[in-house]
Amino acid sequence: MTRKGRISVFIPLILFLALLLDGTLAFIFSAHFYTATDIYVPRLILLCLLVFAFYAPRKNMILFSILFGLLYDSYYVGILGIYVALFPLVVYFVDKLKKILNPNFIVLSMLTIIMVSMLEFSVYGFYHMLELTTMDMSLFLAKRLGPTLLLNLLLFFIIYYPLKKSALAIVKD
């Protein structure tokens, strides 16, 4: 398969699986992830977008992020327009950064922290604006952001190596 073919087949496939896995993880571990004191939000799809954005061309990644943002919105909540705005932003930022950063383990884990926080803050902003939540900022920081960062960093440690290998295999000439 050509490089172009691999990019337009395997990257969407992996993103799709990540999206489904997010929902499945949330449902299997719902008793542990969503407690009264902590909320752990799995964000595998964001981690995949983050890593792929380093290797795949920008045009493809922006397109995929829009498509999967739409799917995420439609499949999980039914309010279109939240993730479809945020996923491309993440890809755009990573794309800007990839000229000055080298995608090694440390840099990518730092970026995970930054991007997950950015995403969580913006989603919180959206839901606050839509008045679908009454949670205040300090509670959000303690209850959601902290645990979510922890969980996603852990998930990143697990998937970093296979994800990087597959990304390299997909984009090689």
Place this chain on the structure above:
Amino acid sequence: MNQFFSNKKLIILLISVIICLSLIAFSITGNRNASVVQQFTNDVTALTGRIFSKPANAVMNTIESVDHLMNTYEENQQLKSKIDDLYESGAELAALKEDNKKLKEQLKLESTLSEYSGINGTVIARNPDNWVDQLLIDKGSQNGVEMDMSVMSSNGYIGRIVEVSPTSSKVQLVTTADQNISRVAAQITTDKGPVHGIISGYDAEKNQLILNQITVDAELEKGDTVTTSGLGGVSPSSLFIGEIEEVQLDAHGLAQEAYISPAADIDDVRFVTVVKRNAESGE
């Protein structure tokens, strides 16, 4: 002005912001059920989602059965003590059912609020970000699921259907923070007859539902059972919600407010029953 519009990036940004905001506005205020395109994509995604949820469920069932095996002895002791009661109440129930049937025939009642039929479903996924507490289940309009139907887990009421596609649908749990749509007409069974109220919130810290708009005269006790009243129009009556934990006056002092510990384990739902009421709603 000219320079402003020549900036291509800014224009793209502006247009995408406008598109996103109008999408949000459209999906919040628009037609209550999702569009056909959305239903189709959701169905296809849900279909593939089962690749993960089926094995996950199988593994969890195995773990659970091992867990059950460990507790068998203790459980057996407890159950033995309960079983005599159960026989008695079973016989009583049969007699009451017979009575009920005869009385209904005399009154020429065709269907009452308490009659319902159930559709069993399995959970495929849960909304990961949890801002809106929603589950995705594997039954849709082809199986008879309709908008607003009540959903029960094994032991109690957990929420209602908010979106229906042909082979999958979304359940919004009672624990969701969205006050406007998670309201449930409820009824408390007391010694002096039923008392009505509305479930309109959830206290995440205590893991308790909040039932308010109860008249001040009502005397409620801890342990009183709360069920749906069927007066909300869609759900049948007598679906078990939970038991009262605490009663107090509300913020204005005009009504009472009760905290209910839900009977269903809302944090760990894997199998659900979608409840279809037999009586026609008044709408």
